[in-house]
């Protein structure tokens with residue numbers, strides 16, 4: 001009884017909250033059901049529930065590195081300022097600790113950065129996401145090749 005009998009709604013996220021929710025749960029931005037990752041760092045090519053192709057263009061996920069790099073930089077800078085200037089923690093502990101953070105955090109956050117990039121891209125480019133959906137739908141539909 002774990003199968004939901006209702007049909008899957010396939011549409012880009014309606015709100016920022018829905019885009020954020022689907023992204024942080026690492027689910028497909030179009031249906032909110034399919035998983036984005038099959039392993040720790042291995043991303044699925046398309047949604048197993050609605051067929052939406054995740055990598056919309058070659059190099060599509062390069063943009064997710066901006067999210068990852070930006071958040072790493074922001075957290076490192078904010079932590080340094082608070083710990084060093086407010087709490088007066090010495091640099092002898094702070095610099096190696098933050099350097100370690102700068103190496104580990106981007107790896108841990110990798111999946112969420114990609115998911116956020118994909119989900120918010122679908123939210124802001126609804127038309128492009130729906131066109132992508134129909135293109136990937138036609139690839140899987142054997143009837144479309146018989147029509148001509």
Ligand SMILES: [Zn+2]
Pocket residue numbers: 028029030031032033034047048049050051052
């Ligand atoms: Zn999906």
